[in-house]
Amino acid sequence: MLEKENQAKLLSLFSEAQNAIIYLKGGSVIHRYDTDFEYPFRQESNFWYLTGITEPDFQLILDLEDKTYLLVIPRRSASYSVWMGYVHSENYYYENFAPDRIIYNDQVESYLKRRKPELVYCLNQGQAESIKSQNLEVNTETLPEALGYCRSIKTEAEISKLTMASKIASEAHILCMESLQPGMFEYEMKSIYDAYNTQHGLVHPPYNGIHAGGANSAILHYVLNSSVIRDGDMYLIDAGSEYEGYASDISRTYPANGKFTPEQAGLYDIALQALDECIAGIRPGVKMEDLHLHACKVILDGLKDFGLLKGNTSDLLENNIFALFFPHGLGHFLGLDTHDVGGYLKGTSKIDRPGLRFLRARRTLEEGMVLTIEPGIYFIPSLLQPAFDDKNKSSFLCIDKIKPFMKFGGIRIEDNILVTGDGHINLTHVPKTRKDIEEVMAR
Amino acid sequence: MLEKENQAKLLSLFSEAQNAIIYLKGGSVIHRYDTDFEYPFRQESNFWYLTGITEPDFQLILDLEDKTYLLVIPRRSASYSVWMGYVHSENYYYENFAPDRIIYNDQVESYLKRRKPELVYCLNQGQAESIKSQNLEVNTETLPEALGYCRSIKTEAEISKLTMASKIASEAHILCMESLQPGMFEYEMKSIYDAYNTQHGLVHPPYNGIHAGGANSAILHYVLNSSVIRDGDMYLIDAGSEYEGYASDISRTYPANGKFTPEQAGLYDIALQALDECIAGIRPGVKMEDLHLHACKVILDGLKDFGLLKGNTSDLLENNIFALFFPHGLGHFLGLDTHDVGGYLKGTSKIDRPGLRFLRARRTLEEGMVLTIEPGIYFIPSLLQPAFDDKNKSSFLCIDKIKPFMKFGGIRIEDNILVTGDGHINLTHVPKTRKDIEEVMAR
Secondary structure (H helix, E strand, O other): HHHHHHHHHHHOOOOOOOOOEEEOOOOOOOOOOOOOEEEEEEEOOHHHHHOOOOOOOOEEEEEEOOEEEEEEOOOOOOHHHHHHHHOHHHHHHHHHHHEEEEEEEEHHHHHHHOOOOEEOOOOOHHHHEEEEEOOOOEEEEEEHHHHHHHHHHEEEEEHHHHHHHHHHHHHHHHHHHHHHHOOEEHHHHHHHHHHHHHHHOOOOOOOOOEEEEEEHHHOOOOOOOOOOOOOOEEEEEEEEEEEEEEEEOEEEEOOOOOOOOHHHHHHHHHHHHHHHHHHHOOOOOOOOHHHHHHHHHHHHHHHHOOOOOOOOHHHHHHHHOHHHHHHOOOOOEOOOOOOOOOOOOOOOOOOOOOHHHHHHHOOOOOOEEEEEOOOOOEOOHHHHHHHHHHHHOOEOOOHHHHHHHHHOOEEOOEEEEEEEEOEEEEEEOOOOOOOHHHHHHHH | OOOHHHHHHHHHHOOOOOOOOEEHHHHHHHHOOOOOOOOOOOOOOOHHHOOOOOOOOEEEEEOOOOOOOEEEEOOHHHHHHHOOOOOOHHHHHHHHHOOOOOEHHHHHHHHHHHHHOOEEEOOHHHHHHHHHHHOOOOOOHHHHHHHHHHHOOHHHHHOOOOOOHHHHHHHHHHHHHOOOOOOOHHHHHHHHHHHHHHOOOOOOOOOOOOEEEEHHOOOOOOOOOOOOOOOOOOOEEEOOOOOOEEOOOOEEEOOOOOOOOOOHHHHHHHHHHHHHHHHHOOOOOOOOHHHHHHHHHHHHHHHHHHOOOOOOOHHHOOOOHHHOOOOOOOOEEEOOOOOOOOOOOOOOOOOOOHHHHHHOOEEOOOOOOOEEEEEEEOOOOOHHHHHOOOHHHHHOOOOHHHHHHOOOEEEEEEEEEEEEEEEEOOOOOOOOOOOHHHHHHHH
């Protein structure tokens, strides 16, 4: 029972013999607005982590005093079986999930009345509502902190799932790379990517997926996927797979027609160098913000050589010029969530600096962490136009050289990396040198 | 501006010169639990109906006194444009959606303070919260009732969208019918169906889609789509398309290997006869519950002839024996929601009778209504086992004949029908006779 290992890890963080319990609600089906439209049920990640149960409407109580695992199961009506096809017995849950004890959801109130814990650890105020209505004291700070810490260091079982998630996503990415032709719509590429996953039984996307041609590739959170991908444009795909709950998150950018122009090649190689050097630097003890700043430096040097920037690199760094072209974070943890928990431990705050403030993980790397590295170079009009008019910033910009690129879009290259004891393993296997990409696209 | 026609239709239902307003909130992005996982944004249906706007975070005020259309637009931060790619001007909304006046979301409170309506019509308590906090009187009964009434009679523009939704879904269904082979997994069929839609730019499914082989096809709300479809089994597909907001919802059931066995053929023809006769009966003035009962009668007669039931049909009807094999409603309205609004007008309640109580629309049919007709025959162990042990029910059942079918699953055939002035038009174009299905599957 892999989840028992996760439970033990969590319990080890709480002081012994407290008269306290941990209380978690699993997910329920989410409806769209006030309708009966149901989003496909996907278990809440913390609950999945601690129980392995993928059905809706369960709850979990971990008693810190005697370390018992109490599973709260829903009392299903007879008609549930008609509509959903099953109502499992208590035995089914004992056998498959090994709780110490099972009660039904209508028994939680009386259980708590008898147990009378001095403190109940909950995930958040929403989850604590039913507890507070019983006048029990609630703490919503410690549990998310502790779960974030546990979930940020992956077990072997988790690593093998993350490896599979990245493997299947890699295959889907290669299929997309082989399939792209100028004139296709962005949603046609989405269709190819998503179908490969569904075909393999992976029905929950880890996130919606970005399929962006030309200027759309500079929209960081592009959601429409509705334009035609034109000959001469670059195409950016940012899409992952969820395998048994675990996410991958991979980006590639390549020319719609399969051949890089000299301009595309020049910019592409800067982003690739940033990616390669950051990955090469990954080992225990390294700080995420240092990797982020390294990527910034590579990008600044590259853009200087390419002729878009001027001045010396330390001035460019100091004036945050990198954030005009690379405004998002270098990477984030991967796990049961795509933007996985544990990126900021208690006492760590965001860095109040352009670009860096969007870093989703500010940790010193440790063995067992899994993260994305995803540097990018973008031409975002709403960032660059104001910079052209800013006296300080514009002094570093070769404005006449930049202007022809205002509809270029952007380039992002993203791999998924496991931190090992003495370095790292790249879980992503999608061509990324120009030569390899052009070979795949020529097939 | 088609939505102005919808607004006028709605306003015509409210008495003139009231010192009252209608207040609606459009949809916002829905997150999964306490994470940043976003479900793809899809506008709230009532808001879409009245404005045509498909962006998140808008609000609408219709003033009943002077009939003005006030659009409330969100004040987007500068960074919105970096992440989402655009911030439209007020002019953009004036030009595209023709409101009489635009205010920003941070001006609603002061607007209401000045306007001081005696009554505010809202959709539901959730939407009314911000209004109530201003001590204005709220009515949440009239507006959903009025919108349900308006939306249940489709305009020409709506009918053409519903026609397209059914056309594209029909094409996807035919592709599935051509593709099925024994040994495929249910999710592979889902992949084929969904990909056809995404390929054509239809990215929001109207509902999740059921792909069920063998016994799974008797699970009315089957969601797993995870089993292998075996040679000799039937396969049930219940899947639709959403075209410009409007849903189709089509079901077919056919043998995995492309040839009906005599047993499959016998049961299939009963369901098809129920479908065909119900559709033939559709015209203005007909009551949905009468159609439902007609389907029940066809099914009872058919199952008697097939040898699974005994007794005379009126006794079988009176004892609700039909609901053991056909436990759900015959159909529902289609529109901006798959289970569209307006099925029950004020004063109409559900019929407290097995099967019929699940009828989602209990209206007398009128020109311009669009609805599904979806009779089915299922072998659902959790319904049949208790019936075998029930003295009254079991007297109608040929238990020994039924038992071999306990893992058969079910058959559902579903078309989408427009009610016209003198009859109906079937919007669905997917083969449904055994001969036509076998021909398509032999390709």
